[in-house]
Amino acid sequence: MSKLLGIFLGILTAIGGFVDIGDLVTNAVVGSRFGLALAWVLPVGVVGIIVFAQMSGRVAAVSGRATFEIIRERLGPRLGLANLGASFLINLLTLTAEVGGIALALQLASGIQPLLWMPVAAVAVWIVLWRVKFSIMENVVGLLGLCLVAFAVAVFLLHPDWSALAQKAVPLMPSSEHPSTYWYYAVALFGAAMTPYEVFFFSSGAREEGWTKSDLAESRANVLIGFPLGGLLSLSIAVCATLVLLPRGIQVESLSQVAMPVAQAGGTLLLIIVILGMVAATFGAALETALSSGYTLAQYFGWPWGKFRRPSQASRFHLVMIVSLLIGLGILATGVDPVQVTEASVVFSALALPLTYLPILIVANDPQYMGDAVNGKGTNALGLVYLVLILAASIAAIPLMIVSGMGA
Amino acid sequence: MTTRRRTAASCISGCLAAALAAALTGCVPDSGGVPGRLERGLSSADSSAQTALLAVRQLSEGKTTPQHAHTAIDDALTKLGEQQTELASIEPRTADERRWRRSADDAISSLDPALKDARSAANGEAGIRWSQARRELRDASDTITHTKREIIAQAGEAE
Numbered sequence: 054m055s056k057l058l059g060i061f062l063g064i065l066t067a068i069g070g071f072v073d074i075g076d077l078v079t080n081a082v083v084g085s086r087f088g089l090a091l092a093w094v095l096p097v098g099v100v101g102i103i104v105f106a107q108m109s110g111r112v113a114a115v116s117g118r119a120t121f122e123i124i125r126e127r128l129g130p131r132l133g134l135a136n137l138g139a140s141f142l143i144n145l146l147t148l149t150a151e152v153g154g155i156a157l158a159l160q161l162a163s164g165i166q167p168l169l170w171m172p173v174a175a176v177a178v179w180i181v182l183w184r185v186k187f188s189i190m191e192n193v194v195g196l197l198g199l200c201l202v203a204f205a206v207a208v209f210l211l212h213p214d215w216s217a218l219a220q221k222a223v224p225l226m227p228s229s230e231h232p233s234t235y236w237y238y239a240v241a242l243f244g245a246a247m248t249p250y251e252v253f254f255f256s257s258g259a260r261e262e263g264w265t266k267s268d269l270a271e272s273r274a275n276v277l278i279g280f281p282l283g284g285l286l287s288l289s290i291a292v293c294a295t296l297v298l299l300p301r302g303i304q305v306e307s308l309s310q311v312a313m314p315v316a317q318a319g320g321t322l323l324l325i326i327v328i329l330g331m332v333a334a335t336f337g338a339a340l341e342t343a344l345s346s347g348y349t350l351a352q353y354f355g356w357p358w359g360k361f362r363r364p365s366q367a368s369r370f371h372l373v374m375i376v377s378l379l380i381g382l383g384i385l386a387t388g389v390d391p392v393q394v395t396e397a398s399v400v401f402s403a404l405a406l407p408l409t410y411l412p413i414l415i416v417a418n419d420p421q422y423m424g425d426a427v428n429g430k431g432t433n434a435l436g437l438v439y440l441v442l443i444l445a446a447s448i449a450a451i452p453l454m455i456v457s458g459m460g461a
Numbered sequence: 462m463t464t465r466r467r468t469a470a471s472c473i474s475g476c477l478a479a480a481l482a483a484a485l486t487g488c489v490p491d492s493g494g495v496p497g498r499l500e501r502g503l504s505s506a507d508s509s510a511q512t513a514l515l516a517v518r519q520l521s522e523g524k525t526t527p528q529h530a531h532t533a534i535d536d537a538l539t540k541l542g543e544q545q546t547e548l549a550s551i552e553p554r555t556a557d558e559r560r561w562r563r564s565a566d567d568a569i570s571s572l573d574p575a576l577k578d579a580r581s582a583a584n585g586e587a588g589i590r591w592s593q594a595r596r597e598l599r600d601a602s603d604t605i606t607h608t609k610r611e612i613i614a615q616a617g618e619a620e
Contacts, residue, residue: 164528301515304508307536309529313515316525324525461501 056271063275064282066195071283072290073338074154075147075245075399077331078392080287081311082460083238084294085304087230089222092288094239098246099284101439103276105247105410106255108417108432110272113259116422120256121352123422124412136408137353141346143405144250146398148342149381152178153391154335157308161328167391175382178339182374187261187360194337200330205289207318207327211296221295233457240446240453241396241460244403246287247443252409253345257352261361266426293318307392346377396459404450406443414440495558496616498551499565502544503609506569509537509544510602513579514595520583521591527583534580541572557619561612568608572601 083091109120116123125133155178156170163170181190226235264272294305297314305311308331316324344360351358351370358370385391414436417428428436454460516533519525548566553559575597582594 160532161529164531297515301511302504302507303511303515304505306505306508306540307533309516309533309536310512312529313512313519313525313533316519316529317515320524321526324529328529 060271060274062192063271064279065199066192067275067279068282068286069195069198069201069333070191070337070341071280072198072201072286072334073147073248074150074335074391074395075248075402076287077154077290077308077311077334078305078395079238079241079245079399080290081294081298081305082396083242084291085298085310087227087235087238088295088299089218089291090225090227091235091239091242092222092291093224094242095246095284095288095291097442098243099281100435101243101442102247102251103280104432104435104439105252105413106280107273107276108428108436109252109256109413110259110264110276111269111426112413112417112423113256114264114266114269114272115424115426116416117260117265118422119260119348119352120253120413120416121349122355123416125353127416127419127422128412133353136412137349139405139408140249140253141349143398143402144253144342144345144349145377145380146394146401147248147250148339148346148377149384150391150395150398151335151339151342152378152381153385153394154308155332155339156385157391158328158331158335161309161312162325162332168386168388171382171385174336174339175378178336178343179375179378181340182343182360183364183371187258190340190360191258194333194340197333198330198337200326201286201290201334203315203319203323203327203330204286204293207315207323208289208292208296210318210323211293211314213292213296218292218295231457233453234460236449237400237453237457237460240403240450241399243442243446244401244406244450245399246284247406247410248399248402249405249409250342250345252413253348254341257344257348257359261359263361343374343378347371347374400450400454403446405447407440407447410443411440495551495553496561496612498547499561499612500609502548503565503568503605503612506541506544506572507602507605507609509540509576510572510598510605513537513576514598514602517579517582517591517594517598530583531580534576534583538573538576538580541569541576544569545573557615561615564608565612568601568605571604572598575601 080095112123113119121133121137124136128136152171152174153167155174156167159165159170159174160167226232259268259272262268290311293314294311297317298305298310303310303313312324312327312331315327347370348358350356350373351367354369356369357367359367362370364371384394414428414433416422417436418433420427513534516525516530516537520527520530545566548562548569551562553562575594578589578597579594582589582591
């Protein structure tokens with residue numbers, strides 16, 4: 054019974070923790086400009102993250118070691134360092150976007166300027182990282198993140214014409230948009246769905262919670278049920294924007310616009326719920342990205358890491374998180390728009406995807422670490438297909454950004 | 462690591478850093494020439510007008526909180542300011558382009574007082590009614606849409 058409850062809780066937190074500021078902004082931007090013409094990217098991204106998260110969780114559970122510990126050993130320190138550099142920088146950018154996202158969500162609730170909320174958000178993230186147990190942290194923010202279901206509720210309350218909506222989901226390029234803009238946002242959506250930190254957090258979290266081979270079924274349930282439902286939440290954000298913002302010619306450039314369809318559909322109560330969900334989702338993602346900064350660096354250099362250790366026993370791990378938060382805060386203090394940071398972070402995530410996912414595929418096929426739990430033929434075939442997609446997205450990201458003028 | 466690999470690695474990281482800096486500072490080339498940039502600026506301004514209109518409507522109907530409505534209108538004002546700065550940076554080369562830029566500037570400028578009145582109405586300040594704020598926003602939006610259509614048509618003819 055407790056095992057079942059554990060699986061159920063895991064699935065709920067996987068759904069609630071799936072959406073972050075990148076998903077909130079990118080899906081709303083795409084819905085308000087392209088309708089559902091880019092909806093096809095979401096299932097592609099969700100299947101990709103399922104394949105690799107499941108793989109990295111299995112690596113951690115079977116080998117008893119997290120991703121970066123093995124990457125350095127398997128690829129050697131030099132190639133591992135290149136991998137670390139790219140992953141750490143992208144992670145830092147994502148952390149900056151998430152802290153900015155918390156401040157923007159708190160502004161929606163309070164009306165107080167985000168610049169004043171940013172230090173508060175960073176300190177709150179640090180306190181939770183310092184004091185709160187891993188399982189409590191993960192479950193509380195994951196469950197509160199479920200408030201974003203308000204987007205799905207809003208879709209039904211808006212009483213859409215379902216057949217017309219389904220017709221809009223055909224992957225056709227709108228004549229009003231340049232092809233480079235269409236593909237730029239396709240890459241951005243793909244990058245938002247497959248953000249690298251999710252894999253670092255998933256595999257290191259498996260070590261934090263002491264997963265073994267016997268926990269693999271629970272891990273699979275979290276990924277195979279929780280992630281697709283999280284993907285549906287992302288889709289509902291795009292549908293809300295398609296129904297309310299697109300017909301009015303509103304192009305999403307701020308978080309306040311993302312919440313407008315929910316207010317239109319369900320009034321003040323649903324709006325308050327969705328704002329709570331936004332705060333929880335961005336706060337949860339800020340915790341995960343801050344932890345991922347510590348995980349990647351500590352695992353590469355072989356320092357003691359993890360929240361299962363006291364901070365005094367993993368001082369460098371905690372120091373990296375504090376410094377990362379301070380750098381993120383410094384970037385935001387320059388006055389840069391957090392939404393712009395978010396848009397850049399998802400595109401640059403796409404750029405760094407091969408560096409994250411190729412090593413996982415290599416390690417998951419290495420019998421030295423995995424024994425008889427190496428990838429099966431089906432998983433490898435899917436992994437390879439995704440590697441090609443990831444490479445294509447990575448190569449196209451910067452040229453598309455330049456040609457489309459960052460999707461202008 | 463060989464010298465060649467090291468050079469390649471530093472080239473890649475240099476390009477990445479430059480691209481990131483360009484993205485964050487907004488220094489990414491724009492397409493479509495002067496008319497394209499004006500059209501995008503006007504579309505963005507119209508989006509601000511429609512955002513404020515929706516925020517005012519939702520607030521007057523009790524569908525949103527004052528904090529959310531204020532934030533939405535403030536964000537629209539901020540974006541409008543950015544559009545005006547962007548417009549000022551456009552350097553027209555022909556007489557047509559100069560005329561288009563002037564009319565785009567006039568259209569976008571007409572939105573500024575409308576947004577400020579919308580903010581006053583949302584704040585419950587005396588003297589500005591919901592209906593007046595909505596009408597001003599609609600008028601400004603109409604002017605922007607009209608200007609955009611004119612520029613698109615004239616730029617098409619000029620080609």
